[in-house]
Amino acid sequence: MRISRLLAVLVFWALTSAHFAAASTPDVRMTPVVRTVREVAPAVVNIHTARIVEQEVNPFGTLFDDQLFRHFFGDQDLTKRFEQRSLGSGVIIDGRKNLVLTNAHVIEGASTIRVRLLDGRQYDGELVGSDPDFDLAVLHLKDARDLPQVAMGDSSDMMIGETVIAIGNPFGFGNTVTTGVVSAMGRTIETKQGTFTDFIQTDAAINPGNSGGPLMNLAGELVGINTAIYAEAQGIGFAIPINKARRVVDELVSLGRVQAVWLGLEGQDVDERIASYLGLAEARGMVVTQVHEPAVERAGIRPGDVIMAVGRVDVEDRDHYLRILRNYTLGQDVPLDVAGQGGRRTVTVRMQPFTDEKALEMAEKRWGLTVQVRDRGLVVAGVRPGSPAQQLGLKPGDALVKVAGEAQASVTDFARAFKRYRMANTVMLLVARDGRGYHVRLRV
Numbered sequence: 001m002r003i004s005r006l007l008a009v010l011v012f013w014a015l016t017s018a019h020f021a022a023a024s025t026p027d028v029r030m031t032p033v034v035r036t037v038r039e040v041a042p043a044v045v046n047i048h049t050a051r052i053v054e055q056e057v058n059p060f061g062t063l064f065d066d067q068l069f070r071h072f073f074g075d076q077d078l079t080k081r082f083e084q085r086s087l088g089s090g091v092i093i094d095g096r097k098n099l100v101l102t103n104a105h106v107i108e109g110a111s112t113i114r115v116r117l118l119d120g121r122q123y124d125g126e127l128v129g130s131d132p133d134f135d136l137a138v139l140h141l142k143d144a145r146d147l148p149q150v151a152m153g154d155s156s157d158m159m160i161g162e163t164v165i166a167i168g169n170p171f172g173f174g175n176t177v178t179t180g181v182v183s184a185m186g187r188t189i190e191t192k193q194g195t196f197t198d199f200i201q202t203d204a205a206i207n208p209g210n211s212g213g214p215l216m217n218l219a220g221e222l223v224g225i226n227t228a229i230y231a232e233a234q235g236i237g238f239a240i241p242i243n244k245a246r247r248v249v250d251e252l253v254s255l256g257r258v259q260a261v262w263l264g265l266e267g268q269d270v271d272e273r274i275a276s277y278l279g280l281a282e283a284r285g286m287v288v289t290q291v292h293e294p295a296v297e298r299a300g301i302r303p304g305d306v307i308m309a310v311g312r313v314d315v316e317d318r319d320h321y322l323r324i325l326r327n328y329t330l331g332q333d334v335p336l337d338v339a340g341q342g343g344r345r346t347v348t349v350r351m352q353p354f355t356d357e358k359a360l361e362m363a364e365k366r367w368g369l370t371v372q373v374r375d376r377g378l379v380v381a382g383v384r385p386g387s388p389a390q391q392l393g394l395k396p397g398d399a400l401v402k403v404a405g406e407a408q409a410s411v412t413d414f415a416r417a418f419k420r421y422r423m424a425n426t427v428m429l430l431v432a433r434d435g436r437g438y439h440v441r442l443r444v
Contacts (some may be wrong), residue, residue, distance in 0.1 A: 032163075032218040033163070033165060033177075033179055033218065035220065036165055036216050036217075036218060036219075036220040037165065037167065037177050039220045040091075040150055040165075040167060040214065040216055040220055040222075041118050041167060041175055041177075042117065042118050042119065042148040043091055043092040043095075043147075043148040043149050043150045043214075044089065044090075044091050044092075044118065044150075044167045044168070044175055044213060044214060045089065045090045045091065045092060045100055045115045045116060045117055045118075046087065046088075046089060046090075046115070046116045046169040046174050046175075047087070047088040047089060047090050047100075047102055047106055047107065047113065047114075047115055047125070047139075047169070047212065048085065048086075048087060048113075048114040048115075048116065049085065049086050049087075049088070049106065049107055049110035049112065049113050049114075050084070050085050050110065050111055050112045051084050051086075051109040051110050051111050052084075052111050086106075087169055087171075087172050087209045088102060088103065088106030088107070088169065088209060088211050088212045089102065089106070089167075089168035089169040089209065089210055089211060089212045089213030089226070090102035090106070090115065090139065090212045090213065091150050091212075091213065091214040091222065091225070092147050092148060092149045092150060093149060093150060093152070093222070093249070094149055095146075095147035095148055095149035096147075096149075097140070098123075098140055098141040098142075098144045098147060099128065099138055099139070099140060099141075099253070100115060100125065100138070100139040100140075100141060101136065101137075101138055101212070101225060101245065101249060102136075102137050102138075102139065102211075102212030102225075103135050103136065103137065103211045103212040103225065103227050104130045104131060104132045104134070104135045104136055104137045105132070105135055105211065106137070106211050106212045107125075107127060107130065107137050107139070108130075108132070110127075112124070113125035113126075113127070113139060115139065115141055116174070117147075118174075118175055121144075123141040123142055123143065123144045124141075124142045124143075125139040125140070125141060125142075126139065126140045126141075126142055127139060127140075128140050128252060128253060128256065129251075129252030129253065129255070129256040129257055129258075130252070131248060131252065131257065131258040132193065133194065133258070133326040133327070134240070134244075134245075134248045134258065134327070135196070135227055135240065136225065136240065136245055136248045136249070136252070137212075137252070138249055138252045138253060150214060150216075150221075150222045151220055151221050151222065152221065152222055152242060152246070153216075153217055153219065153221025153222050153223040153242055154221075154223075154242075154243065155200065155223045155224060155241035155242045155243045155244075156241075156243055158182055158185060158200065158217070158223060158241075159182065160181075160182055160183070160184065160185065161181050161182065162181060162182045162217065162218075163179060163180075163181055163217075163218055164179070164180060164181065164182055164200075164202055164204055164215050164216065164217060164223065164224075165177060165178070165179050165204065165215070165216040165217075165218075166178045166179075166180070166202070166204040166205070166206055166210060166213060166214070166215055166216075166226055166237070166239075167213055167214055167216070168206070168209060168210035168211070168212070168213030168214075168226060169209045169210065169213065170205075170206075170207035170208060170209040170210045171207060171208060171209050172209060173209075176210075178204045178205040178206070179204055180202050180203040180204030180205070180235075180237075181202065181203060181204075182200060182201070182202055183201040183202055183203050183236070184200075184201040185200060185201070186198055186199075186312050187199040187200070187201045187238060188313050189228065189238060194323050194326060195313075195320065195323035195324055195326075195327070196228075196327065197311065197312075197313050197324060197327045198240075198241060198244055198311070198327065199227075199228075199238040199239065199240065199241075200215065200223070200224045200238065200239040200240075200241055201236065201237070201238055202215065202224075202237050202238070202239060203235040203236065203237070204237060205235070205237070206226050206228075206237030206238075210226045210237075211226060211227055211228075212225060212226070212227070213225070213226045214226070215239040222242050223239075223241070223242050224239030224240055224241055224242055224245075225239055225240045225242070225245055226238075226239045227239060227240050244327075247329045247332070248329060251329065251330070258329060259329070259330050259353055259354075260353070260354040260355075260359075260416070260419050261325065261328055261329065261330050261332075261351040261352060261353060261354055262293075262325060262351070262352060262354040262419075263293065263296050263325070263334070263336075263349055263351065263352065264291060264292035264293025264295075264296045264352055265286075265288050265290070265291060265292070265293075265296065265301070265307070266288070266289050266290040266292070266422070266423055267286040267287050267288045267289050267290075267307065267318055267321070267423065268286070268287050268289055268318055268423070269283075269286065269287070269317045269318050270283045270284055270285045270286065270287055270306055270317070271283055274287055274306070278306060278339055278340070278341070280306070280339060284308075284314070284315065284316050284317065285306040285307055285308045285315050285316075285317075285339070286306065286307045286315055286317065286318045286321045287304070287305075287306050288301060288302065288303050288304065288305045288306070288307065289303055290303060291303065293352050295349065295350060295352065296349050296352075299347045299348070299349045300345075300347055301336070301338060301347065301349070302340070304340065304341070305338050305339065305340040306338065306339040306340065307321060307336055307337070307338060308337040308338065308339050308344070309336070309337035310324045310325065310334060310336060310337075311324070311334055311335060318423050319423075319424075322420065322423065325351075328351050329351065330351055330352075330353055331350060331351060332350070332351045333348050333349070333350050333351075334348065334349055334350070334351060335347070335348050336348070336349060354419055356411070356412060356415035356416075359415040359416075359418045359419050359422070360411070360414070360415055360418070362418065362422060363414070363415075363418040363422075364382075364384060365384075366388075366422065366444060367387065367388055367389055367418070367427075367442060367444065368383060368384040368386075368387020368388050368389035368390060369381075369382065369383050369384070369387070369389040369394060370382040371400060371408075371411055371414050372411065373409075373410060373411060377399055377400075377401065377408065377409055378399070378400045378401075378408045378409060378410065378411070378413065378414060379396075379397055379398060379399050379400060380394055380395065380396055380397065380398040380399075380400055380431075381396060382396055383395065383396060388442055388443060388444050389442065391443075392440055392441075392442055392443070393440075394431065395433070397433075398431050398432065398433050399431065399432035399433070400414070400429065400430075400431060401430040401431065401432055401437065402428075402429065402430035403417040403418075403421070403427065403428075403429055404417060404420070404421050404424075404427055404428055405428065424444070425443065425444055426441050426442065426443050426444070427441070427442045427444070428440075428441055428442075429441075429442055
């Protein structure tokens with residue numbers, strides 16, 4: 001009896017030992033997360049930037065506008081300068097061409113960019129192109145060779161609840177790995193910088209310094225670029241879908257910038273009268289007043305129609321419509337939810353190029369002025385009779401220093417400003433004449 005019990009104990013001990021031995025073997029512990037991290041981590045980089053910050057020490061205080069002062073008197077030594085350093089993350093997307101994808105805000109204003117790999121190699125980073133509207137930037141690593149790269153995935157078929165992995169440089173702790181799931185797709189975020197659409201929401205821990213790092217699926221594929229956290233909550237982070245990022249990367253690499261696009265529509269806010277006339281439940285959206293692009297006109301959009309949604313994002317008003325459009329790239333098909341006398345309908349239109357030439361032509365018609373570069377900056381070249389510019393009192397030769405708070409140093413700057421504020425009823429200008437600066441309102 002005692003021998004039987006002893007044999008039973010020995011058998012149990014042997015089986016238990018075998019079980020724990022098997023459980024500790026690499027084959028069992030090598031989970032999809034571990035495999036993905038081992039494959040991807042070498043392509044994840046830490047980005048160290050330095051920027052020169054200037055602090056005004058103008059003895060006149062706010063008596064004079066600093067930019068206006070420099071416009072007429074040149075650059076004076078009225079500033080003190082110091083270096084500010086910051087950290088971020090990135091991922092190598094092309095090891096042959098030495099290209100790194102990161103967030104635009106990671107390298108914004110950087111005077112030097114230093115990139116460090118997991119294996120200890122370090123390289124200087126050159127900016128290939130950046131776009132703040134998409135918060136994406138592409139860097140080139142100088143003199144780099146034999147770089148690893150991440151495999152590109154497809155963010156269009158991601159599933160809610162799917163496991164994802166974030167790798168980055170939070171608070172300077174290099175190659176930190178966190179896991180979570182896809183909480184939602186197609187999220188829209190309103191920030192001080194604008195409206196950002198089509199985000200992946202995840203509960204994988206994302207902290208300061210993770211910005212620009214990769215979001216991976218369990219197949220070891222790049223499906224997003226981590227970009228933001230929700231400061232008032234835990235477990236809510238956002239990533240730019242890789243399908244969207246790839247369209248932006250193509251333009252940044254080929255052109256150094258993302259081309260401005262539009263649908264060729266002008267409009268105004270919906271008021272209670274228009275909402276009542278069309279039977280809308282609330283006064284929101286944008287009423288179309290003009291259609292400039294034939295392709296959009298062929299889609300059946302007419303003046304008087306109301307744009308209720310662009311993509312999956314409800315349009316609040318005219319300004320919101322413009323902010324939403326800055327999330328799209330050239331040639332992209334976009335569904336519009338349209339309300340009109342015939343009821344609600346959905347049409348699909350394609351984003352058209354909004355060239356500087358077209359913007360300058362429209363600025364002459366809508367605002368009534370043309371511009372040119374002369375001496376130290378941008379000046380008014382011509383004023384159309386009877387236009388808002390003439391009614392304001394603008395004259396040829398006036399220096400145009402700012403449009404809606406944005407500095408104007410070139411015709412391109414002016415075209416960009418018009419694209420952004422073209423439908424505004426009032427635009428604040430900073431104009432200089434005879435050595436004196438004036439803030440004036442251009443009313444359209």
